[in-house]
Amino acid sequence: MSIAAVPAAEAGTDTILSVNNIEVIYDHVILVLKGVSLSVPRGGIVALLGANGAGKTTTLKAVSNLLRAERGEVTKGSIVFDGERVDRMTPNELVRRGCIQVMEGRHCFGHLTIEENLLTGAFTRRDGAAAIRRDMEMVYEYFPRLRQRRNSMSGYTSGGEQQMCAIGRALMSRPKMILLDEPSMGLAPQVVEEIFEIVKDLNAKEGVSFLLAEQNTNIALRYATYGYIMETGRIVMDGDAASLRENEDVKEFYLGIGEGERKSFREVKSYKRRKRWLM
Numbered sequence: 001m002s003i004a005a006v007p008a009a010e011a012g013t014d015t016i017l018s019v020n021n022i023e024v025i026y027d028h029v030i031l032v033l034k035g036v037s038l039s040v041p042r043g044g045i046v047a048l049l050g051a052n053g054a055g056k057t058t059t060l061k062a063v064s065n066l067l068r069a070e071r072g073e074v075t076k077g078s079i080v081f082d083g084e085r086v087d088r089m090t091p092n093e094l095v096r097r098g099c100i101q102v103m104e105g106r107h108c109f110g111h112l113t114i115e116e117n118l119l120t121g122a123f124t125r126r127d128g129a130a131a132i133r134r135d136m137e138m139v140y141e142y143f144p145r146l147r148q149r150r151n152s153m154s155g156y157t158s159g160g161e162q163q164m165c166a167i168g169r170a171l172m173s174r175p176k177m178i179l180l181d182e183p184s185m186g187l188a189p190q191v192v193e194e195i196f197e198i199v200k201d202l203n204a205k206e207g208v209s210f211l212l213a214e215q216n217t218n219i220a221l222r223y224a225t226y227g228y229i230m231e232t233g234r235i236v237m238d239g240d241a242a243s244l245r246e247n248e249d250v251k252e253f254y255l256g257i258g259e260g261e262r263k264s265f266r267e268v269k270s271y272k273r274r275k276r277w278l279m
């Protein structure tokens with residue numbers, strides 16, 4: 001039996017997040033996102049890929065409503081989270097509904113201990129100290145390293161531990177969905193692997209959905225099920241992670257493993273310009 005295909009954005013309860021044709025402008029004049037649409041299935045891990053400056057962080061902040069703090073504004077389109085229009089909500093209202101962002105650069109409070117940092121993540125909750133304790137225990141189960149370091153000032157812990165702390169703090173708000181911005185940035189490959197394994201676990205066992213922005217296409221496409229590629233404020237390609245990994249352009253430009261001779265970055269860039277001219 002076949003049913004007429006329903007666009008992901010209208011699939012109702014199967015879609016936890018849909019971003020529909022949004023435009024974002026900074027400082028009233030700088031147009032940064034031009035008609036960006038994407039969706040995340042409930043319980044999915046979706047990667048938002050692209051080079052530095054492509055618009056990944058802006059997209060995530062448009063969803064979590066953190067743009068206003070940067071004089072940015074969604075001027076067109078709509079954002080639906082868990083069945084509700086959210087583009088006019090405050091970040092806190094969104095956190096209460098279960099959507100939270102972990103910012104690029106692991107924003108922990110350096111002068112607080114790991115445990116104090118985790119507690120700050122529970123600020124929107126009203127279900128009491130016992131429930132918060134239980135969730136802290138859950139965070140320590142997923143991140144044994146944080147348990148070991150619970151009494152250390154986070155400013156003195158490693159980059160990997162700070163990234164774990166930032167994710168752990170987000171978990172303390174009991175999210176349905178985490179917007180994770182460049183979790184791999186500046187971390188050693190082994191630590192990156194460790195963090196992505198935990199993300200996978202949280203997704204599988206707690207059912208947390210993830211939208212993760214990454215420049216590291218390789219690792220992101222190994223853990224995500226679906227990916228979107230951004231260039232200068234637009235989505236230029238999207239597909240199942242497996243098909244993106246096999247795509248020749250993705251291999252060439254984002255995985256650095258194209259067919260034939262390995263090109264230098266500059267050659268690749270001029271090739272890309274030529275290709276654009278031809279289109």
Ligand SMILES: Nc1ncnc2c1ncn2[C@@H]1O[C@H](COP(=O)(O)OP(=O)(O)O)[C@@H](O)[C@H]1O
Binds near residue numbers: 026030050051053056
């Ligand atoms: N607060 C801001 N004001 C003006 N322009 C900005 C601001 N933040 C980002 N931009 C611009 O928006 C574009 C996209 O940036 P960003 O979303 O941070 O990309 P990415 O996360 O993919 O590196 C860049 O050209 C950047 O210079």
Ligand SMILES: [Mg+2]
Binds near residue numbers: 056057104181182
């Ligand atoms: Mg960014």
